[in-house]
Amino acid sequence: MAHDQLLESLLLALEIPAVWLLEPRNAQLCRVHPTNPVLKIEWEPFYASIREGQFLEPEALRTSCFSNHAHFLPKECGAEVASLGSRYLVFFSPAPLPRGHLRAVKDYFAAMEEHQTLRTSFEEHRLVNDTVLNLHRLFLGKFNIRELLLRVLEYVKDKLGYSNCAILLLDSERKALRILAAINYLDDVVRDIRIPLGKGITGWAVLHDEVVFVPDTHADPRYIPGAHDIRSELAIPLKAGTQVIGVLDVESGVPNFFKKADLRILEPLAAIVAIAVENARLYTELKETHADLADSFFQSVEALAEAVEAKDAFTHGHIQRSAYWGITLARLLNLDERRTENVRLASILHDVGKIGVPEAILLKPGKLTPEERIEIEKHVEIGAQILQRIRRLHEIVPIVMAHQERWDGVTEGPFHGYPRGLQGEDIPLEARIITVVDAFDAMVSDRPYRKRLGYDKAIQRLEEEKGRQFDPRVAGIFVNWLRENRKPRDPDK
Ligand SMILES: [Fe+2]
Numbered sequence: 468m469a470h471d472q473l474l475e476s477l478l479l480a481l482e483i484p485a486v487w488l489l490e491p492r493n494a495q496l497c498r499v500h501p502t503n504p505v506l507k508i509e510w511e512p513f514y515a516s517i518r519e520g521q522f523l524e525p526e527a528l529r530t531s532c533f534s535n536h537a538h539f540l541p542k543e544c545g546a547e548v549a550s551l552g553s554r555y556l557v558f559f560s561p562a563p564l565p566r567g568h569l570r571a572v573k574d575y576f577a578a579m580e581e582h583q584t585l586r587t588s589f590e591e592h593r594l595v596n597d598t599v600l601n602l603h604r605l606f607l608g609k610f611n612i613r614e615l616l617l618r619v620l621e622y623v624k625d626k627l628g629y630s631n632c633a634i635l636l637l638d639s640e641r642k643a644l645r646i647l648a649a650i651n652y653l654d655d656v657v658r659d660i661r662i663p664l665g666k667g668i669t670g671w672a673v674l675h676d677e678v679v680f681v682p683d684t685h686a687d688p689r690y691i692p693g694a695h696d697i698r699s700e701l702a703i704p705l706k707a708g709t710q711v712i713g714v715l716d717v718e719s720g721v722p723n724f725f726k727k728a729d730l731r732i733l734e735p736l737a738a739i740v741a742i743a744v745e746n747a748r749l750y751t752e753l754k755e756t757h758a759d760l761a762d763s764f765f766q767s768v769e770a771l772a773e774a775v776e777a778k779d780a781f782t783h784g785h786i787q788r789s790a791y792w793g794i795t796l797a798r799l800l801n802l803d804e805r806r807t808e809n810v811r812l813a814s815i816l817h818d819v820g821k822i823g824v825p826e827a828i829l830l831k832p833g834k835l836t837p838e839e840r841i842e843i844e845k846h847v848e849i850g851a852q853i854l855q856r857i858r859r860l861h862e863i864v865p866i867v868m869a870h871q872e873r874w875d876g877v878t879e880g881p882f883h884g885y886p887r888g889l890q891g892e893d894i895p896l897e898a899r900i901i902t903v904v905d906a907f908d909a910m911v912s913d914r915p916y917r918k919r920l921g922y923d924k925a926i927q928r929l930e931e932e933k934g935r936q937f938d939p940r941v942a943g944i945f946v947n948w949l950r951e952n953r954k955p956r957d958p959d960k
Pocket of ligand 1: 817818846870871
């Protein structure tokens with residue numbers, strides 16, 4: 468305001484009725500004094516009419532390219548122009564102005580321009596700093612890529628005043644762009660849109676690996692009109708290494724909306740977004756490969772366990788039940804995910820060593836001789852040796868090794884612990900879980916040499932063996948769980 472008044476006093480003192488400012492870049496003429504709305508004029512005929520240092524007489528002015536705007540022209544005035552950097556000042560007066568007057572006004576505008584540039588650059592600098600700092604904060608601690616990008620776009624849109632912003636990614640065949648995240652960009656219905664590579668502003672930016680600055684979409688043949696009336700657009704390619712993987716696109720309903728400061732914010736942002744997107748893609752790929760590997764690994768493990776089970780028709784369903792009860796107990800004991808998974812694997816594989824025990828002994832209907840008993844007991848160490856060869860199963864080797872040990876450490880008698888005679892908490896907790904569920908399942912299953920016990924009887928046996936064969940805490944928790952879940956899951960039924 469103060470600047471306007473200053474200019475007004477200056478023009479009054481110099482007896483200059485009016486000054487307009489002409490922007491040849493967009494052919495806009497702005498009457499800076501007295502102020503009024505911006506006029507659009509054609510630059511070429513204008514420049515043919517008035518060249519610098521030449522005064523256009525009042526009559527000539529009214530019949531020149533100004534005739535369309537005659538009602539805006541000051542009465543009985545001619546015109547002359549003076550350049551002001553890339554712009555022109557148009558002075559209106561009845562007669563040519565003294566050179567000194569022109570120079571005074573030009574100096575005034577130059578000073579104002581410098582002031583404005585400094586101010587803008589200071590504000591832009593502050594905006595860039597603030598934005599980059601806040602975006603950096605946004606990136607910290609965010610793992611869901613889509614959610615992260617939406618937050619980033621929302622922030623950018625609010626802070627910088629864009630109408631729409633979107634991040635589009637090139638599909639795996641590198642033929643079309645798809646929207647990964649968008650704010651106000653397109654309606655949900657057309658969000659599935661595919662933009663062919665090379666088409667539109669975004670497709671062009673990706674194909675040519677170039678930033679596209681569009682001051683006026685109506686004047687750019689690459690622009691494909693969409694649902695919103697977009698007047699200016701800025702598209703910045705996203706790059707992972709040397710490859711373009713997508714584009715960051717911002718739009719505005721106002722022509723000439725984007726400035727150099729936007730690029731100074733959006734270029735580094737595009738670089739960060741590209742890294743985040745690429746990392747997320749690699750992470751997903753890695754997770755899928757890992758899941759595939761894990762699936763095929765568990766399938767092999769189960770196949771192995773089933774091969775053992777097939778040797779002994781009487782233990783059918785044993786591994787599934789043991790695994791179910793094992794996981795249940797591990798969760799009740801608050802074991803973490805990894806240890807729970809180890810309990811599951813050990814439940815399935817604890818008797819895998821039986822593959823090395825002769826069937827005649829395994830399936831013998833009568834009582835075992837001491838020698839046969841020794842043969843059967845070897846299944847623990849044979850199992851450990853088999854599993855030792857598989858890296859992922861190293862952690863369950865000590866569990867398998869200890870699943871036949873007793874809490875009280877007794878190593879004599881028909882139900883002694885083996886092979887090392889470990890006791891109490893020297894036995895891994897995972898193994899103490901397997902011991903309880905393995906024994907319980909044995910009790911409720913038919914064996915070649917005896918009939919199964921009923922559930923109540925088997926629960927009672929667990930109670931009696933607390934602190935003897937079984938860890939009292941583990942057995943106690945299992946008994947409570949069995950009582951609360953009267954019908955334990957039986958995969959056979
Ligand atoms: Fe066993």
